[in-house]
Amino acid sequence: MAAIQGGFLANLGRIYALYTGTFIGFTIFIGLLELLGVPNRILGYLFIFLTLGVYALIGWLARTAEVNEYYVAGRAVPAFYNGMATGADWMSAASFIGMAGSLYFGGYGGLAFVLGWTGGYVLVSILMAPYLRKFGQFTVPDFFSARYGGNVARALAVVVLITASFTYVVAQIVGVGIITARFLDIPFQLACFVGLLGILLCSMLGGMKAVTWTQVAQYIILIIAYMIPVVVLSAKVTGVPIPQLMYGQALEKIEALEKTFGVAQPYASAFTDAKGAYSPTAMWNFFALILCLMVGTASLPHILMRYFTTPSVKQARDSVAWSLFFIFLLYFTAPAYAAFAKLEVYQNVIGQPIASLPAWVSSWGSIGLVGACDGANAAQTFALCKGVTGNGDGILQLSEFRLHTDAVVLATPEIAGLPYVISGLVAAGGLAAALSTADGLLLAIANALSHDIYYKMIDPNADTKRRLVISRVLLGLVALVAAYVAGTLGADILFLVSWAFSMAAAGLFAGLVLGIWWKRAGDAAGVWGIIVGFGLCMFFLIATEFYGPWVKQSLSWMGDINIVKIRGRDVAYIWGINNISVGIFGIPAAFIAMLVAGWVTKPASAEMQDFIDSIRVPAGSVRNAEAAH
Amino acid sequence: MAESRLTASQQAAYWEKTKRLMLVILAAWFFFSFVIHFWAPQLNHIRIIGFPLGYYMAAQGSLIAFVLMCVWNAKAQDRIDHEFGVQDE
Numbered sequence: 001m002a003a004i005q006g007g008f009l010a011n012l013g014r015i016y017a018l019y020t021g022t023f024i025g026f027t028i029f030i031g032l033l034e035l036l037g038v039p040n041r042i043l044g045y046l047f048i049f050l051t052l053g054v055y056a057l058i059g060w061l062a063r064t065a066e067v068n069e070y071y072v073a074g075r076a077v078p079a080f081y082n083g084m085a086t087g088a089d090w091m092s093a094a095s096f097i098g099m100a101g102s103l104y105f106g107g108y109g110g111l112a113f114v115l116g117w118t119g120g121y122v123l124v125s126i127l128m129a130p131y132l133r134k135f136g137q138f139t140v141p142d143f144f145s146a147r148y149g150g151n152v153a154r155a156l157a158v159v160v161l162i163t164a165s166f167t168y169v170v171a172q173i174v175g176v177g178i179i180t181a182r183f184l185d186i187p188f189q190l191a192c193f194v195g196l197l198g199i200l201l202c203s204m205l206g207g208m209k210a211v212t213w214t215q216v217a218q219y220i221i222l223i224i225a226y227m228i229p230v231v232v233l234s235a236k237v238t239g240v241p242i243p244q245l246m247y248g249q250a251l252e253k254i255e256a257l258e259k260t261f262g263v264a265q266p267y268a269s270a271f272t273d274a275k276g277a278y279s280p281t282a283m284w285n286f287f288a289l290i291l292c293l294m295v296g297t298a299s300l301p302h303i304l305m306r307y308f309t310t311p312s313v314k315q316a317r318d319s320v321a322w323s324l325f326f327i328f329l330l331y332f333t334a335p336a337y338a339a340f341a342k343l344e345v346y347q348n349v350i351g352q353p354i355a356s357l358p359a360w361v362s363s364w365g366s367i368g369l370v371g372a373c374d375g376a377n378a379a380q381t382f383a384l385c386k387g388v389t390g391n392g393d394g395i396l397q398l399s400e401f402r403l404h405t406d407a408v409v410l411a412t413p414e415i416a417g418l419p420y421v422i423s424g425l426v427a428a429g430g431l432a433a434a435l436s437t438a439d440g441l442l443l444a445i446a447n448a449l450s451h452d453i454y455y456k457m458i459d460p461n462a463d464t465k466r467r468l469v470i471s472r473v474l475l476g477l478v479a480l481v482a483a484y485v486a487g488t489l490g491a492d493i494l495f496l497v498s499w500a501f502s503m504a505a506a507g508l509f510a511g512l513v514l515g516i517w518w519k520r521a522g523d524a525a526g527v528w529g530i531i532v533g534f535g536l537c538m539f540f541l542i543a544t545e546f547y548g549p550w551v552k553q554s555l556s557w558m559g560d561i562n563i564v565k566i567r568g569r570d571v572a573y574i575w576g577i578n579n580i581s582v583g584i585f586g587i588p589a590a591f592i593a594m595l596v597a598g599w600v601t602k603p604a605s606a607e608m609q610d611f612i613d614s615i616r617v618p619a620g621s622v623r624n625a626e627a628a629h
Numbered sequence: 630m631a632e633s634r635l636t637a638s639q640q641a642a643y644w645e646k647t648k649r650l651m652l653v654i655l656a657a658w659f660f661f662s663f664v665i666h667f668w669a670p671q672l673n674h675i676r677i678i679g680f681p682l683g684y685y686m687a688a689q690g691s692l693i694a695f696v697l698m699c700v701w702n703a704k705a706q707d708r709i710d711h712e713f714g715v716q717d718e
Contacts, residue, residue: 108669108683108684108687111684111687111688114687114688114692115662115666115687115691115692118691118692118695119658119661119662119691119695121695121699122654122658122695122698122699122702123658125654125698125699125702125703126650126651126654126655126658126702127651130706134717244689245678247679248676248677248678248679248680248685249678249679250679251679251680251681251684252676252679268673268681268683268684269670269673270666270669270670270673270683270684270687271669271670272670278670283667286666287663287666290662290663291662291663294662311718312717312718313717314703314707314710314716314717314718315718317702317703317706317707318703320699320703321696321699321700321702321703324695324696324699325696325699328692328693328695328696331692332688332689332692332693335688335689517648613640616640616643616644616647617635617640617643617713617715618710618715618716618717619710619714619715619716619717620634620715
């Protein structure tokens with residue numbers, strides 16, 4: 001096995017180049033099948049099952065019985081490949097399918113996600129990754145236990161990890177379900193479980209090792225699938241196949257068309273309300289969301305644990321830069337998708353006679369992603385037109401047009417006039433994005449349960465075989481529960497993802513940063529940081545979301561509170577802040593609690609301070625790692 | 630790897646340099662995450678190849694700056710490590 005492993009690692013470049021070539025060849029082959037008249041449904045099946053098959057094959061080849069390989073991929077993942085794996089781990093269904101749609105509707109406001117989901121890596125790079133790698137254990141709770149005096153801190157970190165990651169993974173399985181349901185033509189709930197099978201095939205046998213090498217494969221598919229449609233569209237609209245540079249022209253044309261349609265809030269205008277006036281509330285929400293997403297990035301265990309897998313501290317740092325580069329490739333393209341889709345709609349759909357709308361309107365309208373609601377009976381053809389009354393003049397006005405967020409990415413191949421094979425490719429890309437993130441999250445949860453709870457707290461004498469069996473069983477169980485919750489919950493996922501970031505940010509960020517950068521902080525500081533930060537965050541989250549009227553009544557001393565009807569509930573906005581940025585309360589609270597508890601209790605012991613000195617320096621061994629126990 | 634422990638004063642000097650690098654990049658991060666976007670409505674009056682500048686900074690400019698910051702940190706910290714002979718590869 002060792003020889004094969006060495007052979008694999010020595011030939012990574014060749015293996016993944018061959019894989020990429022085969023995948024492109026496979027796409028061309030399906031394109032030929034399409035020319036021969038094979039029905040679209042079969043092409044969709046081929047894409048989904050063949051890519052799932054490849055992931056499963058990698059998962060099986062990477063099966064392992066070694067603890068080090070199962071938890072941290074043998075610490076043998078070079079910076080470049082760890083960057084790609086982190087990219088796939090990071091970019092979820094929300095990024096791949098949802099984000100361009102959010103930008104289509106939100107304009108400048110949607111850019112909070114683009115900024116928030118990239119800038120956090122700077123924090124990972126300068127504040128944590130190299131030091132966590134030097135620390136060199138298996139999980140993020142391992143760090144809390146070693147740094148803040150053992151199992152109390154460990155258990156608290158596990159609670160935060162599981163709450164945040166579970167919220168996040170439910171959102172991912174919803175994403176898997178939506179894509180699988182659409183392309184396999186099966187009910188959503190069943191699709192959640194089919195997708196789950198794909199997830200488990202990747203991670204069950206090989207743990208982190210299998211997930212890593214599958215994620216690299218998934219990154220390659222998702223980035224190819226994301227680029228092709230928008231590059232072709234850019235070439236078609238502007239004559240230059242570089243969408244990231246050319247959509248400035250689209251923005252200019254959108255602005256001109258908005259004036260003729262009488263749109264009050266220009267697309268690219270910053271911090272404006274629906275009437276187009278400057279709105280400080282919009283600005284504070286923008287900045288609050290950016291802060292929560294960035295700090296959450298630097299706190300989410302499924303991302304941080306990727307930096308445990310590099311061979312050295314230096315490579316951990318290099319790998320953060322590679323990660324952000326690979327993530328950047330998708331995120332700086334998403335606004336181009338949104339702009340070109342908007343331009344297409346404004347130029348070729350709005351103001352056109354119903355009879356001469358482009359073909360994509362009816363094909364995506366029939367599955368409920370687009371609505372052209374002019375006539376009185378439009379709802380019969382377009383499910384999205386329910387409740388919209390058009391004026392029936394035979395012309396489609398702006399107010400009569402409806403579009404689902406997911407349609408922007410999914411319909412672009414057709415808007416660009418590309419064959420169905422590219423739509424299949426996009427579906428495979430979306431599936432890769434959702435599966436890879438779900439893999440990483442489930443593994444983080446299962447590792448916390450099996451390593452932190454079972455091995456470290458319940459049975460420290462358990463042998464390797466038993467630990468790995470327990471871990472696999474828990475992985476399967478957590479996945480089943482998540483798929484069940486996802487199948488029942490369904491619907492909108494972006495707020496779930498944002499909550500997960502706030503939870504992780506409020507619970508773990510202060511403890512991680514001060515644990516490395518403030519030697520004085522003792523056990524009490526770490527424990528109280530989590531309790532206060534995470535506690536306050538959860539309190540505000542649950543109170544504002546589910547008990548809005550009570551918040552307005554009882555917490556009015558805090559200042560301005562208003563009630564907004566959203567997600568079918570009366571949600572309270574404190575100081576006008578949307579509760580997807582609820583971390584804004586928890587993050588500072590955690591820091592204050594740690595500073596107060598750190599100063600009133602005695603400083604960390606000399607052994608502990610020596611331990612911190614040793615993880616601050618790349619070379620040498622980690623000293624006194626067990627001092628706290 | 631040979632155990633080459635730094636003396637207390639070397640450790641302090643090493644950490645001082647590391648900390649300074651961290652603070653400089655943290656300031657750059659703060660600028661490109663928040664400060665610059667504060668003026669987005671004003672920057673939007675300036676147009677470059679069709680992009681309103683305020684929009685461009687949030688959609689692309691700051692992102693490029695973030696990538697460069699991570700590369701900068703990796704290279705600069707590596708230089709500090711070599712200066713003190715504590716690199717791990």
